[in-house]
Amino acid sequence: MLVRSVLDRFAPAALLLSGLLIGTSLFLPGPVFAQSSQNKTSSNPSQDLLSLQNNPNDWVMAPKNYANTRYSKLDQINSKNVENLQVAWTFSVGADRGQEAAPLIVNGTMYVVAPYAGPHPNRVFALDAATGDLKWSYSPKPNLSAQGVACCDVVNRGLAYDNGKIFLNTLDDYSVAIDAKTGKELWHTKLGDINKGETITMAPLVVKGKVLIGNSGGELGVRGWVTAVDENTGKIAWRAYSTGPDKDVLIGKDFKPQYDWMKGQDLGVKTWPPDAWKIGGGTMWGWIQYDPDLNMIYYGTGNPGPWNNNQRPGDNLWTTTLFARDPDTGQAKWAYQMSPHDLFDYDEINESILLNLKIDGKEQKTIVHIGRNGYIYVMDRQTGKLISADQYDYNNVSKGVDMKTGRIIRVEAKTPTLGKTVVDICPNADGAKDWQPSAWSPKTHLIYVPHQHLCMNWKTSEVGYIAGTPYVGATVDMYAGPGGYRGEYMAWDPVKRKKVWAIREKFPVWSGTMATAGNLVFYGTMDRWFKAVDATSGKVLWKFHAPSGIIGQPVTYSVNGTQYVAILCGVGGWPGVVANAEIDPRVRNGALGFVGATQDLPAYTSGGSTLLVFALGKGTQHAASEQPVKNPSKNAPTDNPGANNAGK
Amino acid sequence: MQASKSKQRSHRSTLGLLGIGLGIGALTIGPAMGQSAPKGAATTPAKTFRVCADPNNLPFSNKAEAGFENKLADLIAGALGEKLTYAWHAQRRGFIRETLKAKRCDVVMGVPTQVDMVDTTRPYYRSTYVFVSRTDRHLDIQSIKDPRLKHLKIGVQLIGDDGFNTPPAHALAQQGMKDNIEGYTVYGDYRNPNPPAAIVTAVANGDVDIAAVWGPLAGYFAKQSKVPLTVTPITDTASFKPLEFEFNIALGVRKGDHERRKVLDDILVRKRPQIHALLASYGIPTVPMPVKASQASASDEPKK
Numbered sequence: 001m002l003v004r005s006v007l008d009r010f011a012p013a014a015l016l017l018s019g020l021l022i023g024t025s026l027f028l029p030g031p032v033f034a035q036s037s038q039n040k041t042s043s044n045p046s047q048d049l050l051s052l053q054n055n056p057n058d059w060v061m062a063p064k065n066y067a068n069t070r071y072s073k074l075d076q077i078n079s080k081n082v083e084n085l086q087v088a089w090t091f092s093v094g095a096d097r098g099q100e101a102a103p104l105i106v107n108g109t110m111y112v113v114a115p116y117a118g119p120h121p122n123r124v125f126a127l128d129a130a131t132g133d134l135k136w137s138y139s140p141k142p143n144l145s146a147q148g149v150a151c152c153d154v155v156n157r158g159l160a161y162d163n164g165k166i167f168l169n170t171l172d173d174y175s176v177a178i179d180a181k182t183g184k185e186l187w188h189t190k191l192g193d194i195n196k197g198e199t200i201t202m203a204p205l206v207v208k209g210k211v212l213i214g215n216s217g218g219e220l221g222v223r224g225w226v227t228a229v230d231e232n233t234g235k236i237a238w239r240a241y242s243t244g245p246d247k248d249v250l251i252g253k254d255f256k257p258q259y260d261w262m263k264g265q266d267l268g269v270k271t272w273p274p275d276a277w278k279i280g281g282g283t284m285w286g287w288i289q290y291d292p293d294l295n296m297i298y299y300g301t302g303n304p305g306p307w308n309n310n311q312r313p314g315d316n317l318w319t320t321t322l323f324a325r326d327p328d329t330g331q332a333k334w335a336y337q338m339s340p341h342d343l344f345d346y347d348e349i350n351e352s353i354l355l356n357l358k359i360d361g362k363e364q365k366t367i368v369h370i371g372r373n374g375y376i377y378v379m380d381r382q383t384g385k386l387i388s389a390d391q392y393d394y395n396n397v398s399k400g401v402d403m404k405t406g407r408i409i410r411v412e413a414k415t416p417t418l419g420k421t422v423v424d425i426c427p428n429a430d431g432a433k434d435w436q437p438s439a440w441s442p443k444t445h446l447i448y449v450p451h452q453h454l455c456m457n458w459k460t461s462e463v464g465y466i467a468g469t470p471y472v473g474a475t476v477d478m479y480a481g482p483g484g485y486r487g488e489y490m491a492w493d494p495v496k497r498k499k500v501w502a503i504r505e506k507f508p509v510w511s512g513t514m515a516t517a518g519n520l521v522f523y524g525t526m527d528r529w530f531k532a533v534d535a536t537s538g539k540v541l542w543k544f545h546a547p548s549g550i551i552g553q554p555v556t557y558s559v560n561g562t563q564y565v566a567i568l569c570g571v572g573g574w575p576g577v578v579a580n581a582e583i584d585p586r587v588r589n590g591a592l593g594f595v596g597a598t599q600d601l602p603a604y605t606s607g608g609s610t611l612l613v614f615a616l617g618k619g620t621q622h623a624a625s626e627q628p629v630k631n632p633s634k635n636a637p638t639d640n641p642g643a644n645n646a647g648k
Numbered sequence: 649m650q651a652s653k654s655k656q657r658s659h660r661s662t663l664g665l666l667g668i669g670l671g672i673g674a675l676t677i678g679p680a681m682g683q684s685a686p687k688g689a690a691t692t693p694a695k696t697f698r699v700c701a702d703p704n705n706l707p708f709s710n711k712a713e714a715g716f717e718n719k720l721a722d723l724i725a726g727a728l729g730e731k732l733t734y735a736w737h738a739q740r741r742g743f744i745r746e747t748l749k750a751k752r753c754d755v756v757m758g759v760p761t762q763v764d765m766v767d768t769t770r771p772y773y774r775s776t777y778v779f780v781s782r783t784d785r786h787l788d789i790q791s792i793k794d795p796r797l798k799h800l801k802i803g804v805q806l807i808g809d810d811g812f813n814t815p816p817a818h819a820l821a822q823q824g825m826k827d828n829i830e831g832y833t834v835y836g837d838y839r840n841p842n843p844p845a846a847i848v849t850a851v852a853n854g855d856v857d858i859a860a861v862w863g864p865l866a867g868y869f870a871k872q873s874k875v876p877l878t879v880t881p882i883t884d885t886a887s888f889k890p891l892e893f894e895f896n897i898a899l900g901v902r903k904g905d906h907e908r909r910k911v912l913d914d915i916l917v918r919k920r921p922q923i924h925a926l927l928a929s930y931g932i933p934t935v936p937m938p939v940k941a942s943q944a945s946a947s948d949e950p951k952k
Contacts, residue, residue: 195838197740219808221833273826279806279833306808306833311821418818419890460890463762466807467739467834467844468708469862470760470895473812 049162049206050292052106056517059555062102062158062203063437066290067354070439070514072556076563077616078518082532082542088564088615089132093125094118096607098572100435102158102203102512102553103611104166105129105566106180110557111161112568112611116154116171124159124168126183130559132613136183140170155572157285157435158203158553160211162231167211169200175213175229187234191215191227198222202349205288207297207327210237214284218305218347221279224319226288226299228330238330242282242301242318243268249318250330257335258385259406261315271314273307280312281305282319286349286435289367290327294382297327298367300338300348310417315340320348322369322377324384334384339373339408343415344397345429346373351437353447354381357495368494370438370449372431373408375401378494390497393432393453393488394481397425416458416474428456428478428597434510437553441515444535446491446500448521450509453481453488454597478597486597489513489523491538501538507598511567512553524550526571527604530612548608549601564615570608571601696733697725698754700747703736706842707868707930708758711736716864716930717757720772723922727915738838748902755912756900767903769912771896772923773934775863776881777816780851783876787858791884792819798828803847803859806831815891816860816882830856845869851877863933871931879933894935 052058053065056073064070077085093099095118103112110129116122120139127134160167165186168176173192178185191213192198197220204213210228218224224242229235240250245266257263264270269277283302290297304312304319317335320342324333339346352369357378359366367381374395378387389401397414401407416422433451440447457477464473480486487505492498507526515521519535526549532542549571556565699721701709709715713722713734725732735752737743744765747753761768781787789796802825804817820829832850836843848869851859859866860882870877885893899916901908916923927934 193837193839197833197835220835221806221808221831273829275830279831306806306813307831308813308818308821311813311817311826311829311831313826418812463760463892463895464807464812465759465763465765466741467702467705468758468864469805469807469814469834469844470897471807471812471814472818472891473807 052161057105057558058107059103059105059557060161061104061205062160062553063205063287063289063351064514064555066205066207066292067440068287068289068351068437069353069355069442070437070512070553071441071516072514073517074556074558074563075517075519076558076561077516077520077532077556077565079520079534079541081616082518082520084616085532085542085544085565085614086617087544088613090613091125091127091132091134091611093568093570093609093611094120094123096548096570096609098155099552099568099570099609100155100157100201100572101568103555103566103568104159104161105555105557106161108559109135109180110566111159111166111180113156113159113168114609115156115570115572121154122156122168122170124166124178124183126166126180129557129564129613130562138168138178138183138185140168140174140176140185140188155201156203157201160204160206162206162209162211165231167204167206167231169202169204169213171199171201173198173200173215175200175204175211175234177211177231177234189229189234189236191229191236192222196220196222200285202285202287205290205297206231207288207290210327212288212297212327214286214288214299214349216283216285216302218281218283218302221306222281222283223277223279224282224284224301226284226330228327240323240325240330240332241268242284242321243272243277243280243316245269249332250325251332254326255332255334256383258383259336261340261405261407262317262335262337267315267317271317272312273314276307276312279306280316280319282321283347284349286347287351287437289352289354291354291365291381294365295326295328296324296333296381298322298324298352298354298381300350300352300369302347302349303339303342303345308418309341309343309415312341316342320346320373322348322352322367322379322384324381336377336379336384336386336406338369338371338375338377343410344373344425344427344431346371346431347434348372349435350431350433353438353440355440355494359387359495366494368440368447370433370447370451372427372433373398374427374432375408376447376492376494376497377401378497388497392449392490392492392499393451394426394455395432397427418460418472418474421457421459423457424455425458426455426481427452428454429476430454436510436551437512439513439515439521441519441521441535443517443519444491444515445493445495446535447494448513448515448523448535449490449492450511450513450523451488451490452508452510453483453485453504454478454508455481480597487525489533491521491535503533503538503540507549507601507604510551514554514556516556522554522556522565522567524552524554524567524569526551526598526601528569528571530554530567530569532565544612544614546608546612547610549605562615564613566611566613568609568611570610571605572607695728695730697721697728697730698733698735698752700735700737700743700753700756702739702743704838704841704843705739706845707864707932710842716868716926716932719926720923721755721757723919723926724912724915727919728911740835744900748900751902754901754905754908758897759900761896761898763900766900767905767909768898768900769909770916771898771937772916772920773927773932774894774896774937775933776894776935777814777860778863778866778933779858779880779882780848780861780866780870780877781858781880782851782854783878785857787878788880789858790880790882792816792823792860792882792888793884797823797858798825800857801828801830801855803830803832803850803856803861805844805847805861806833808833808835814860814862815885815888815893818891819885819888820860822888832859842869848873848877864930867931867933879931881933881935896937 093114097115487509511524552568703711832847
């Protein structure tokens with residue numbers, strides 16, 4: 001069976017470069033790289049990132065590469081020696097909230113962003129990736145009028161890099177470009193308004209000189225969009241809304257959907273009650289993929305909001321929809337709606353992975369979407385045609401996907417209706433999987449998926465209270481799915497369409513994951529374990545007890561011949577609220593039900609903000625250079641000999 | 649009324665609890681802000697009456713302390729002989745957690761008695777969802793079942809909390825009305841003063857023919873409106889159970905804070921005439937407390 005990542009099909013020059021570096025990384029230190037990178041800045045910027053994504057020494061975008069495989073060719077740390085993995089250095093980002101960001105590593109410098117909390121919300125740090133020395137930090141000035149307003153979210157899922165610039169999304173809706181060398185702000189652009197409930201939490205992706213950014217806040221009546229910002233000027237190049245008329249959704253003559261209910265004019269208006277699309281949700285706070293050969297970007301949109309489902313009859317296009325678009329113009333190429341008229345808050349902002357898979361004897365360019373609604377969709381990424389759609393976790397709200405019509409087949413008895421108690425809805429409102437990204441290994445031909453295993457009961461009982469306006473809401477009581485576990489880390493074969501192995505976890509597995517050529521996969525747990533697992537067998541080979549629960553994204557990189565593995569720890573996120581915030585864990589329906597599913601979490605962890613970096617063997621570096629001063633009584637102590645200009 | 653207006657500089661954390669669609673949550677800025685008592689103990693009176701409130705949510709409260717909940721807080725602070733201070737926070741998800749539960753303040757001035765996030769005092773008023781329409785339209789509609797509604801454009805408030813919305817919004821949907829409904833989020837646009845007022849403005853402007861709105865909001869803004877507006881309580885609601893259209897509103901204290909609740913209960917009884925006058929002066933439509941509301945909690949009853 002021939003299975004290749006789309007990566008392998010990228011520019012031959014890039015392949016050559018990365019191939020060279022793999023063999024020579026031991027004696028090709030950082031500076032050489034820096035130079036080669038600089039030489040390229042004047043050429044086509046897309047070529048630059050296309051090369052860098054394949055450089056195993058770097059981790060230049062949150063998903064590692066445009067195909068979103070989160071696979072590294074580094075193999076110094078491997079299944080044979082991983083038991084010797086030790087802490088190399090650590091760093092605190094200074095804000096004990098949910099840490100979901102992926103650190104970036106470019107030319108030996110690590111860039112990491114903190115949540116929107118504490119005295120310096122969304123602060124960015126540049127660190128020496130080998131030593132942990134702080135090179136610079138940047139603190140965006142938060143919109144003062146916004147203080148005290150934003151509703152929901154404080155996490156940040158990461159930064160982006162291109163052409164010597166770091167790109168930051170702030171929670172209060174700014175896109176910021178920062179000089180990667182100096183930490184100096186180059187430009188900032190306001191993309192939305194936090195006062196309307198609109199926020200940004202996703203990691204941007206830079207494609208062909210455009211920074212691609214989506215918004216959050218669907219529950220608050222926000223209309224979802226993805227916006228492309230010119231990386232040099234900060235000017236908005238295009239914006240594609242997820243609801244409304246075709247001209248706003250950027251649907252034109254190139255748009256060729258496969259299935260009937262998505263064909264027609266202005267469906268983003270017609271599949272809603274009049275004007276309901278204006279506040280219809282469909283935000284985009286997850287992941288974007290890019291296929292340079294097809295010149296298409298891909299992303300999924302969020303749930304419809306804020307209407308109760310019986311008030312928004314219709315399919316509510318283009319919410320919970322996977323879009324393919326032209327990155328230059330934003331024009332839609334195809335779309336596929338996963339949950340027409342969503343009932344359960346099944347956002348489909350989850351990652352997809354671009355893979356070339358040999359299916360039924362022929363190699364196909366696929367996009368694999370690991371859906372929040374509990375299905376793994378394999379589709380033709382050129383046309384949007386379904387190849388397969390399989391349940392990957394216990395599911396009693398739908399019976400499958402009709403491969404002919406493309407529509408999901410619902411179990412009607414599980415429709416939540418006000419006044420009716422619906423018990424045992426699986427998966428629960430945050431789906432079989434949420435934002436936490438999966439990985440793909442071209443060595444094992446498996447997809448590694450961190451996910452939840454939760455169900456819920458839906459009872460009308462609670463009186464809600466918002467802005468002085470009482471209403472009757474529902475108690476959403478979440479609990480472990482069948483088998484009594486709440487999370488799972490699984491390996492899935494997308495060709496054979498089956499689960500190969502699975503590790504059951506006490507809590508939802510809310511961290512991302514990565515795979516390496518060392519035949520390892522890494523992930524973290526909410527009860528503070530960071531684990532390295534044999535990619536073939538699923539055997540846990542190494543684990544580390546972290547300061548706080550892990551909901552971040554592991555990355556790996558190499559500096560001067562040493563491979564490092566890094567992850568931010570600090571519990572939070574939806575399921576972690578109970579551990580890092582003042583919620584009474586005895587109230588099962590707090591945090592919209594999630595407290596019920598994780599109420600024992602405070603017995604395992606509190607909040608945290610520590611970046612952990614591991615390497616094989618000797619542990620901390622350059623201790624040998626530190627000596628006690630010879631005659632300590634003579635001179636007043638000054639800086640340590642090895643001290644750096646951290647923070648200056 | 650001795651309550652001085654020293655507004656303490658409360659730590660204004662952003663954020664409420666989690667976003668459903670956002671897959672996140674988080675919060676609490678931590679122990680540092682645990683105490684919101686003003687700095688400089690020398691000038692601090694022995695006791696402060698610490699209120700959690702939204703700085704931009706008339707008629708309930710605002711930072712200029714012009715809301716009826718501000719005035720009620722004044723009244724209670726005066727009765728207690730305590731100094732009134734505020735912890736300001738937008739009333740979004742996380743409001744209770746970020747303010748009351750974070751101990752930045754001790755009392756929320758208005759919560760439905762059924763809310764289980766807090767302990768509630770005896771209710772000090774009961775209001776209802778109402779219809780608001782332009783007086784010159786002479787609509788005189790009181791029931792959600794009124795057949796005329798099918799031919800009107802109706803504004804409703806949207807909560808957005810995982811799909812749950814106000815009782816009239818649900819009831820109108822049950823009556824099959826979907827295409828003639830216009831939604832206004834209760835959060836509104838926080839850049840504007842009084843963000844939730846947009847729905848009443850829409851009635852005055854003629855953007856919608858009629859709107860179903862929570863009484864205090866409707867009554868107050870109808871009273872301010874240059875275009876004369878008529879406010880009519882929604883009746884004939886029994887068949888929409890379990891939806892409730894009338895709610896008892898009380899003060900909220902932290903769970904287990906029984907001592908404070910008892911003190912507040914006593915003041916609410918003693919000051920009843922002043923409180924009624926205050927509500928009337930803000931145009932708040934009230935309805936009689938049922939002798940025994942089905943959902944009434946024990947604290948709804950006067951203490952023996």
